[in-house]
Amino acid sequence: MAQSGKGRLNYRCPSCFMRDIDMDMFYDKDKEEYYCLRCQYRGSEADVLAKNELARFRYGAMYERFSFED
Amino acid sequence: MDKLILNLIHRPEMVPEYAEKVTGHGKEENLGRKALLTESLDIFKTQQMLAHKYGLKTTIQMTYASLFNAEAVALAKEHHETYGDEIALSLLGLPCEQFREKYKTKDFCIWMFSMEDKKAIVHDVFEKFRDAFGFYPESTGSYYMDADLINYIKAEYPSVKCAVATCWEEGPKAYHTCNNSWYTFMDGGPWAPWIPSKANTHAPAANEAEDSGIVAIPHLSRDLLACYDGNGSNFGTHPQNVLRGMIYDTKTWEYPYLYNLIDQYRSLAKYNDGYAYNMMFVGPGWMNKMGRWEQPYELLYKSYEDGCAYYGKLKAEGKLVDMTMAEFADHYRAVKGYTTPECALWRDILYGSDKQLFWYCDPYMRACVNMDQGGAIVDLRPYAAKLEWPVGIGTPHIQDASYPFLIQEKYRAGYFTHYAGEGTVRSAKLCWNGEEVDLCLCRTKAQFSHEGEDRILTLDPVEIVFSDLRVRLQTVITFSEGSSCIRIDRKLLSVSKPDAEITVREYMTACYGTTEYTEDMSSLTLRIEAGEDSVSIPYEYKCREAAVPGAEEVSCTIPPIKTRVSMLVNGRNKIGFVREGYAFSPMFTLGWERNLKEQEVFTTWLNLERAD
Numbered sequence: 001m002a003q004s005g006k007g008r009l010n011y012r013c014p015s016c017f018m019r020d021i022d023m024d025m026f027y028d029k030d031k032e033e034y035y036c037l038r039c040q041y042r043g044s045e046a047d048v049l050a051k052n053e054l055a056r057f058r059y060g061a062m063y064e065r066f067s068f069e070d
Numbered sequence: 071m072d073k074l075i076l077n078l079i080h081r082p083e084m085v086p087e088y089a090e091k092v093t094g095h096g097k098e099e100n101l102g103r104k105a106l107l108t109e110s111l112d113i114f115k116t117q118q119m120l121a122h123k124y125g126l127k128t129t130i131q132m133t134y135a136s137l138f139n140a141e142a143v144a145l146a147k148e149h150h151e152t153y154g155d156e157i158a159l160s161l162l163g164l165p166c167e168q169f170r171e172k173y174k175t176k177d178f179c180i181w182m183f184s185m186e187d188k189k190a191i192v193h194d195v196f197e198k199f200r201d202a203f204g205f206y207p208e209s210t211g212s213y214y215m216d217a218d219l220i221n222y223i224k225a226e227y228p229s230v231k232c233a234v235a236t237c238w239e240e241g242p243k244a245y246h247t248c249n250n251s252w253y254t255f256m257d258g259g260p261w262a263p264w265i266p267s268k269a270n271t272h273a274p275a276a277n278e279a280e281d282s283g284i285v286a287i288p289h290l291s292r293d294l295l296a297c298y299d300g301n302g303s304n305f306g307t308h309p310q311n312v313l314r315g316m317i318y319d320t321k322t323w324e325y326p327y328l329y330n331l332i333d334q335y336r337s338l339a340k341y342n343d344g345y346a347y348n349m350m351f352v353g354p355g356w357m358n359k360m361g362r363w364e365q366p367y368e369l370l371y372k373s374y375e376d377g378c379a380y381y382g383k384l385k386a387e388g389k390l391v392d393m394t395m396a397e398f399a400d401h402y403r404a405v406k407g408y409t410t411p412e413c414a415l416w417r418d419i420l421y422g423s424d425k426q427l428f429w430y431c432d433p434y435m436r437a438c439v440n441m442d443q444g445g446a447i448v449d450l451r452p453y454a455a456k457l458e459w460p461v462g463i464g465t466p467h468i469q470d471a472s473y474p475f476l477i478q479e480k481y482r483a484g485y486f487t488h489y490a491g492e493g494t495v496r497s498a499k500l501c502w503n504g505e506e507v508d509l510c511l512c513r514t515k516a517q518f519s520h521e522g523e524d525r526i527l528t529l530d531p532v533e534i535v536f537s538d539l540r541v542r543l544q545t546v547i548t549f550s551e552g553s554s555c556i557r558i559d560r561k562l563l564s565v566s567k568p569d570a571e572i573t574v575r576e577y578m579t580a581c582y583g584t585t586e587y588t589e590d591m592s593s594l595t596l597r598i599e600a601g602e603d604s605v606s607i608p609y610e611y612k613c614r615e616a617a618v619p620g621a622e623e624v625s626c627t628i629p630p631i632k633t634r635v636s637m638l639v640n641g642r643n644k645i646g647f648v649r650e651g652y653a654f655s656p657m658f659t660l661g662w663e664r665n666l667k668e669q670e671v672f673t674t675w676l677n678l679e680r681a682d
Contacts, residue, residue, distance in 0.1 A: 009361050009364050009366065010360070010361065010362070010364070011363065011364050012363050012364065020243070020246060020247050020300055020301050021246065021247055021249060022247050022248060022249070022301075022314070022363075023249055024363075038249065048364075049320075052316060052320075052364065053320065055316060056316055056317075058420075059317055059327075059420055059422075060420075060421050060422030060423075061327075061418070061419060061420055061421060061422035062317055062318075062319075062327060062420065063319065063326060064326060064330075064419075064422070065326045065329065065330065066330045066333065066334075066419055067333075068333050068334055068336065069337075
């Protein structure tokens, strides 16, 4: 098995992101998956994107535009 | 609303911190790689183009590497002539073949070098700048500039009047976010421009004698709530921050948060006599063609264009003034006095809560009041000590440039602890018939007012419910300019049994440190001043307590940070107390207790001073 490399984009581990750690993931071509060097997360690109959406759960006002005039 | 002042700063880094690591993956390191140099300059050109497209002038902070590049130098001259951009000099972006060859090191953070190397590097960089442009710069900067470095630069190059000198709350949190590999520890500084003291960059100068001679600006304008708890690099006015935090809609590529952040900074004019400030400072690395993390280049480009466009729109509407750094330094000195505080009543714009913090900064302290915890002080930095804190190789603090705290609720628990012990916080407990309620559990809001020398935070009344008694209490917190003192008034507005006497216990639990880990408390001394009944407790982790009715003052002296903190109360009918901590809870507590009836007020003062 050849060494891993970077994928199309430089995805971070969504599991580590949710605990405030930016961990670049590497891509395993044989298994067609990204994996984290720090934790046990691994997943396809689609799974990474889905988990990134999940990571936004705390941003309850992410789509809101506030006024500060008052 | 008054006009927001904007500093927009670009730096032509020829070897961006990120780009070599990311775009060069799988190749041996080569700082002179032509593709890297060409792309870096192209990105800088793009950033300049976008700023000018939206009518904004920039400060071009030339890096050492870019001074060897004739095209970068020519571009800076041309943009200075055409757009009025300032040509300045950054101490970021040192790495290049010439630097490596001379200094034989891969270090790149100016504040971490030995003082001998700092002087040599400053000389090299400033003289190279003069060779390229024929004059010395008026502005400089890095992520952090230690006091010795600023003092040296000002002495050797007096033309310098402005510098990027810290990155707000970049410390252990940033280190953790970067998988414990990003060694920039600079917590505890101002979030908005200030005049650094000669003794400590983070502590503002109180007078001309302490004035370092420059106006400092922070690296980016950060979210004063999200950034205090989370990764600072996710919540700032650099569009990449917002993308790094994934605070955007992946379908529409919209990011209202960026505009909310800018607008909240505009709103700070309400608390600062009409003055409000923003800065956006970007290098080229994040905008490379390969994308940055999960963001493709197109999104990176869009975010920067949108950021510039929004600032440009505000300018067109007469709501913003763009200044170069040197212009801003002159403006700042014209509108701010040494003791003028910086105030920010900040609200949550991200999670959707109603949480509100109040930040206060002057030459004597930086304090944070948390309205979600009943107006508890949850962060306190004793700038009054003007602590000398040399930074870099050969000093006791090679990387750690943070100004030490007395209270830090994230690193030292705050109100909530697990199983045992106490965390750092300044709050009060109300006691009645064996029941006890801490105001930290009373969520409320605050209004700000400015009366004479006082900045006053008036909190909405809270209700405390005991099993057979209800109490309405109001807290008012007053910061008096130049006093080095925080006054807290607690008024019992109403009590369901009018004759009932409620015991109010004002307290401050504190320690000292710059990180999440405890320091040796053995040199501290707790004291109750009470004439012949005075008590001293040298800190020995023995969990001792003392209380003296009618005491005059309670205090703690903290030699490692040359700080003395004390609490005072007026009048009689009061008990001063101190508590030593123990190994599992290495804190100390100062406090006052007295009984209050309906409509009575309990006033305490917290004083900060240099210990020696």
